[in-house]
Amino acid sequence: MYFIFDNLYFPPVSEADDEGILAVGGDLSPERLKLAYNNGIFPWFNEGESILWWAPDPRMVLFLDELNVSKSMRNILNRNIFTVTFNTNFEEVILNCQKILRDGQDGTWISDEMIQAYVELHKQGIAKSVEVWQEGVLVGGLYGIDLGHIFCGESMFSKISNASKVGFIALVNHLKKENYKLLDCQVYNPHLDSLGCREIDRDEFMSILKSK
Structure with missing residues (x-):
């Protein structure tokens, strides 16, 4: 395992x-985060711990044509009970992702x-959000890192049923x-x-990542 000090460097992902x-x-400087994501690496650690940098194998992804939308979900979408916006309230989205209670x-x-x-x-135009609204209230959303050809999803939240799925x-x-x-989803859940995401070999993910 490689220990990072002040040097702006990551080892090859094959060394994970x-x-x-x-x-x-x-x-978590912008420079280090940008270097990480552009090389298939992301931070994931508990508060109070040292920063852990991950490059899992296999990698959970969604090939966009493989999105699975259930019949019940289609009915919800057709009812237009939610409004979706892009990148209009990033801070509220990430704060809600921090605060939301999750099972287990x-x-x-x-x-x-x-x-x-x-x-x-x-602020640099790299991290972006999706907001889901119901009657003017923010009820769901997600955020991630936009690499221009791959979107790296980080976290989502839902205050009412199906809001995060809509986003x-x-x-x-x-x-x-x-x-x-x-869409990079990082690790299996x-x-x-259920939405159509699947695991692929890290080498395949890295090949797609580098094919800008």
Whole structure:
């Protein structure tokens, strides 16, 4: 495992351990975060711990044409009970992702330091958000890193049923129109699997990442 100090460097992703951890330490400066994402690496750690940098194998992704929208979800979309906006309220989205209670999770990995770092990336036009509204109230959303051909999803939240799914589907449809290659979802979870996401080899992911 590689230990980062002040040097702006990451080892090749092939050096990640079996869990997917590539490096420890460093900081969340915009320069380091941009270097990480452009090389298939992302931070994920609990508050109070050293920063862990991940490059898992396999990698959970969504090929945009493989999005699975259930019949019940189509009915919800057709009823137009939600309004979706893009990149209009990034800070509220990431704050809600930090605060939302999740089943089986004690606390959050989205620390105040993490929020500050991603808000700075948002100001640079790199971190972006999707907002889901109902009657003028923010009820769901997600945020991530936009690499121009891949969108790296970071976290989503939902205050009412299906709100985050609506945001996810809207994002995928937007990425398809803009000819993005895929949506990076990082690691497996059943919710993402139900939406059509699947695991691919890290080498395949890296090949797509580098084919700008």
